[in-house]
Amino acid sequence: MKKTLFTLVAALSLAGAALADHEPGHKVLVLKNRNGVAILGYDAVAYFTDNKPAQGSPKFSSEYEGANYHFASTEHKALFDANPAKYAPAYGGYCGYAASIDRLSPISPEWFQIIDGRLILQHNKKAYDKFNADLKGNLAKADQNWPGLLIRNGTGGKTLVNINRKGVALEGRDPVSYFTDGKPAKGDPKIEATYNGALYHFVSQEHRETFERSPAKYAPAFGGFCGYAASINKVKPVDVNLWSIVDDRLILQHSKKAVELWNKDVRGNLDMADRNWPGLVEHATAGTMANSKYPLTWPGFYDYTSLSRRLPPMGGGSMTAHNASLERTPMPSDLDWPGF
Numbered sequence: 001m002k003k004t005l006f007t008l009v010a011a012l013s014l015a016g017a018a019l020a021d022h023e024p025g026h027k028v029l030v031l032k033n034r035n036g037v038a039i040l041g042y043d044a045v046a047y048f049t050d051n052k053p054a055q056g057s058p059k060f061s062s063e064y065e066g067a068n069y070h071f072a073s074t075e076h077k078a079l080f081d082a083n084p085a086k087y088a089p090a091y092g093g094y095c096g097y098a099a100s101i102d103r104l105s106p107i108s109p110e111w112f113q114i115i116d117g118r119l120i121l122q123h124n125k126k127a128y129d130k131f132n133a134d135l136k137g138n139l140a141k142a143d144q145n146w147p148g149l150l151i152r153n154g155t156g157g158k159t160l161v162n163i164n165r166k167g168v169a170l171e172g173r174d175p176v177s178y179f180t181d182g183k184p185a186k187g188d189p190k191i192e193a194t195y196n197g198a199l200y201h202f203v204s205q206e207h208r209e210t211f212e213r214s215p216a217k218y219a220p221a222f223g224g225f226c227g228y229a230a231s232i233n234k235v236k237p238v239d240v241n242l243w244s245i246v247d248d249r250l251i252l253q254h255s256k257k258a259v260e261l262w263n264k265d266v267r268g269n270l271d272m273a274d275r276n277w278p279g280l281v282e283h284a285t286a287g288t289m290a291n292s293k294y295p296l297t298w299p300g301f302y303d304y305t306s307l308s309r310r311l312p313p314m315g316g317g318s319m320t321a322h323n324a325s326l327e328r329t330p331m332p333s334d335l336d337w338p339g340f
Contacts (some may be wrong), residue, residue: 018306027154030067031093031106032197034167038067039121042109044087045076047119064088066158087119091146095123097131099142100124103212104149115139130330159196160281162224162237169198171240175218176207178250184240195219217248222277226254228262230273235280246270 013331030038038044039056043264046054056070060077063069064084071077080087091099098105111122122128131138163169170184187201191208194200195215202208211218222230229236238252242259245251246266253259262269 025156026198027150027156028065028067028102029092029094029150029154030065030088031104031194032067033194034131034163034197034199036066036068038069038093039089039107040109043072043076044069044089044119045079045282046072047077047112048062048087048114049076051114053112065092066155067093077225086117089119091120092150095127096120096142097122097127097138098212099145099149100131100138101141102145102149102194103209104153104193104215105212106192107304149260152214153195155196156278158281158285159198160223160225160235160284161198162220163198167197167199169200169224170220172201173240174202174207175200175220176210177203178243179218179245180207180210180246184243196223198224218250220250220252222251222273223281224252224257227252227273228258228269230277230280231262231269232272233276233280235284 032038033040040059041056043054043056046052046056054072056072056076058070060071060074062071062077062081062084064080069080069084069088071080090096093107095105095107105123105127107121108124110123111128113128113132115118119321120131121141122131127220150289164171168189169175172187172189173184174187176277177183177187185203187207188205189201191202191205191330192199192209193202193211193215195211196219198219200211200215200219208310219266224238226234226236226238236254236258238254240252242253242256243250244259244262244266246255247270251262251270253262
C-alpha cells in the first residue's frame with residue numbers, strides 16, 4: 001500500500017455538568033471556535049459589569065451548554081457559575097441580526113449591546129446598524145426564528161469534527177457545492193462561516209448564506225470523518241473528493257476501497273454508522289479523551305477503549321479540548337488490515 005502523509009485535527013466540544021439535568025433530546029447551539037470556546041474567549045460577564053468586551057483567560061473557565069467560557073477573573077467566573085443563563089449571550093452567541101433573518105453568522109466581540117438584560121452580539125458594524133434600525137422588530141424576528149434554528153441545527157452538546165490546523169473543515173472545500181454543483185469546489189477563505197467549532201469556506205456569498213440558513217443540512221455527516229469507518233465503529237480521516245449524497249446528507253470516505261465497501265450495502269452501512277456515531281463521539285469527548293494535555297490523533301483506525309488505556313487519567317471536571325495535529329507516515333498496522 002502506498003504510504004502518504006496526512007494531518008488530522010479533531011475539534012472536540014464537551015458539554016459540562018449543566019447538561020446532566022437536561023431531558024433526553026435536549027439540543028444546544030452555541031457559536032464556538034475550534035477549541036470549543038464561546039465568544040472567541042471574551043468574558044461574558046464583563047459585558048454586563050464593565051460594559052465592554054474583555055479578553056478572558058483559560059485559567060478562569062466554565063462549561064455551559066456544550067461550550068467553554070473564559071473569564072477575566074475568579075469573581076466573574078463565580079458570577080457566571082451562579083447564573084450562566086443570565087450571562088451567556090442570546091442566540092447561542094451567534095449574530096443577532098443574522099438570527100433576525102433566519103441565519104447563523106459569526107460575530108465580532110466588540111459589536112454588542114445589552115437589551116432587556118440579554119447580551120446580543122453582532123457580526124460587524126453593518127449588522128449592528130441594521131439590527132438597530134428596527135430594534136424592536138428585529139429583536140422580535142430573532143426571537144421568533146431562534147427556536148427553529150436550534151431545532152434544525154442544534155446538537156446534544158458534544159461534537160466531533162474533522163478540521164485542519166487552522167480549524168477549517170473539508171480542507172477548505174465548499175460544503176454547499178457538493179449539493180448544488182455536484183463537485184467539491186475550493187472555497188474562498190474570505191467567504192467564511194462557522195458551525196460546531198469548524199470553519200467552512202465558500203465559493204460565493206450566496207453559498208455562505210445558504211449554509212447559514214441550515215448548516216446542519218450541508219455540514220458533512222459524521223463530523224466529516226469516513227462514513228464507512230463509522231459503520232464499523234471506527235474514526236478515520238477522509239479524501240474530500242470521495243463523497244456521495246445519501247438521504248440529502250453529505251457522506252465522505254477515506255479511500256476508494258472504503259467507497260467500494262460502503263456501496264456494497266449503502267442503507268445497511270448508513271444505519272450502522274448512525275447507530276455507532278453517538279458512541280464514537282461520547283468516547284472521543286469523555287474522560288481521558290478530552291484532556292488536551294494528551295492530544296488525540298487518528299493515524300489510522302483507533303479503537304477508543306484501547307487508546308484510552310494508553311493515556312494517563314485526567315482530573316475531575318469537564319473540558320473542551322482541541323488536539324494537536326499529527327503528521328507522519330501511517331504504519332502498516334494502521335492501514336493495512338483486511339477489507340479496507
